[in-house]
Amino acid sequence: MQSAQQPAQSATPTASVDARPAEARDKYRFVGPVYDLLSAFYSGKAIHEAKVAMLDEAHLKAGDSVLFAGVGHGKDAIHAAERGARVTVIDLSETMLRKFDDELVKQGKTHLDIRRVQADIFKFEEFAQYDMVVGNFFLNVFSEDMMDRVLKQLIDLAKEDGKIVVGDFALPQGNILRRQFQKAYWYVAVSLFWLTAGNALHNIYDYPAAMRRAGLEIKSIKRFSFAGLANYWSILGDKAAVAPAAKQAA
Numbered sequence: 001m002q003s004a005q006q007p008a009q010s011a012t013p014t015a016s017v018d019a020r021p022a023e024a025r026d027k028y029r030f031v032g033p034v035y036d037l038l039s040a041f042y043s044g045k046a047i048h049e050a051k052v053a054m055l056d057e058a059h060l061k062a063g064d065s066v067l068f069a070g071v072g073h074g075k076d077a078i079h080a081a082e083r084g085a086r087v088t089v090i091d092l093s094e095t096m097l098r099k100f101d102d103e104l105v106k107q108g109k110t111h112l113d114i115r116r117v118q119a120d121i122f123k124f125e126e127f128a129q130y131d132m133v134v135g136n137f138f139l140n141v142f143s144e145d146m147m148d149r150v151l152k153q154l155i156d157l158a159k160e161d162g163k164i165v166v167g168d169f170a171l172p173q174g175n176i177l178r179r180q181f182q183k184a185y186w187y188v189a190v191s192l193f194w195l196t197a198g199n200a201l202h203n204i205y206d207y208p209a210a211m212r213r214a215g216l217e218i219k220s221i222k223r224f225s226f227a228g229l230a231n232y233w234s235i236l237g238d239k240a241a242v243a244p245a246a247k248q249a250a
């Protein structure tokens, strides 16, 4: 494993408050250590299933280069590396990357060849290098405008014929009661991360629509249920279909 690019830190030794710019603070320092525990409590196995849904034989081959953006504790990235992928993980949060290291040790997988980068996704410029770029529960962190920009960055990091995978909360479906339950369920999570990590507070995003807007062709959508509600999905988009005009504008 190797690490690269530390975010800039500008705190003075005598300052009694955290004087670093907002983007340099570790927003996950409080909730990060218990992130995966909360997610298991909140969704059973459904979140994990959504995160690894597209890392199967149909979509991932041994030797593929895969980038996990906003990797968090990274059980999905470890799964991909075990399947023979050449994995790079990136996260802005030192706390999350420490938990990723802990997870490798816990699973006895420190021998896996995983490159570890601490950086802002916008400062990561390995464009057109990855067969697959995975953003699991990453895009929901951002406001809608910013989410479109982050998605574009993920697409730019993928090779010309690469794949983009987004695992996240699914748009509510079914009758009005089910849809209201699903929305309420989402607002429990988004409010917690708004309060503890300063994430954007917003409705559930229509990721397939955002991916199509960005020029991707949606190849597969898989849904995952918890408590009888199909709360999560994993969406696989194909970059080969990005229209030439969109590529030129990029």
Ligand SMILES: C[S@@+](CC[C@H](N)C(=O)[O-])C[C@H]1O[C@@H](n2cnc3c(N)ncnc32)[C@H](O)[C@@H]1O
Pocket (backbone or CB within 6 Å): 028, 051, 069, 070, 071, 072, 073, 074, 090, 091, 092, 093, 096, 119, 120, 121, 122, 135, 136, 137, 138, 141
């Ligand atoms: C909601 S968590 C998801 C973590 C993980 N992918 C998962 O599914 O459990 C979002 C992650 O994105 C990271 N993150 C937020 N903004 C980022 C940025 N601009 N660049 C890189 N990582 C970022 C956070 O530190 C956090 O680990």
